Amino acid sequence: MKNSAINYVLGGCLALAPATTVASQNVTKEKRTDNRPNIILILADDMGRECIGTYGSTYNTPNLDRLAEVGIKFNNGFSQPLSTPSRVQLMTGKYNNKNYSKFEFLNQTEKTFANLAKDAGYTTMIAGKWQLGMNKDLPKHFGFDRYCLWNLNYKKKVKERYAGPLIEQDGNIKLYSQDEYGPDIFADYLLQFVEENQNKPFFAYYPMVLTHDPFYPTPDTESWTEEEEKREVADNSNFPKMVEYTDKIVGRILAKLDQLKLTDNTIVIFVGDNGTARYIEVPMKDGSIVKGGKGMTKDTGVRVPLIMNWGKYKYQNHVSDDMVDFTDFLPTMADAMAIKVPEAWNTDGVSFLPQLKGEKGNPREWVFCHYDPVHVKQAVVNKWAAQFFRDKRYKLYSDGRFFDTVADPDELNAIEPGKGSAEAEKSREKLNKEFLRIPVWKFGDTPVPMAILREYPLRDTSKPDDLDTILNNYK
16 A cells, blocks of 8 residues: 555544645645655654554554554664753754753754754754743754744743643744644644645654643543633543544644655654653553653663654565664754765764665664753752663663663663673673763763853743733743
């Protein structure tokens, strides 16, 4: 079956292509001359691999499952354990020991994959969660032509991201009604961007706000139809529906690509930013229960769902055990966009574009994690700071702890030096050599200094923002 013929499931019904608008009629009269692939990168928030059916979940995720069936499901995709550390690594292609300073901040001297896309002549966009510094001009500084964001210039304390959100979009701000749902607003913006730019190469980065807590009802949850106040009542039982709504939005995106006949020339990547919240337990098809590992460096915190498809390739194998980490996305995009990453950027990743073409490629032998969140509001989060190298099975921490992640996924029994199998000891030696190549780090070391440019001062967020003042004075 060709990808262009796929029907994606939206809310339990087959997706029907919407009627062609006047705008889309005008757009399609143009002839596209640049045939480099479009790229859509979807980053789910706090949604571990155990949440998706194709990874063994009992949750209902037909669109992501179908994407894995026609594309490639990676079993060894690795993020950071927490949102901002993951975003910094993903966007810059660098490990956190080089450029991470604190939670909710990206050093302003850094270059991102959007800056690279702009240099390559792509039109760029970001929609969803920001969390990289409070200044409304930063999206443009980091390479995005367009934006529709929550938590850009105003703190989430003012208004949550779900029912009736406060959203900043292309220089304006709006408080939406309680009948409007943040994830739908971001998805609508993305779909409109795709339609408007269908005749030229585009890069759309969609860091979703789903499925982060608070676990509120979605428009598909029964309680959504009751009193408006219940739409902002948190309950862990809402989490499966939030996963389903994430899947529904992915289905909308894929259906739009099919409708516009863009599927064949678009790279779609779905990945999680870290593990599921630790107080969520997900029932699996094999009868087991997986407890979320967000914030921790064990597998449930950093081994995330990673599903990709480039529509024009019909893959022989739909499952890959190749290792991919968040530094690899930027060089992969560079290869797809036919542009070199400047050496001065000092990036760390390995391109997986060959795998996206169905080729063997040059898979990495290990992934590295430098995790020191510097979370100023929740010091308890910082206690999980750690460094490790790992291959597909074994993990070595900077303090010498060594684990077999297959036999001991919860990392309860460290293997003492010389006490492991021949395979384990060979892996220990290999991973230790990698530690010798990087600067020594220990728990409590000072992070990379913050870099704030004069043109982009951060807002003072020490006092809560008054909503009326925000709406009246936003410039």
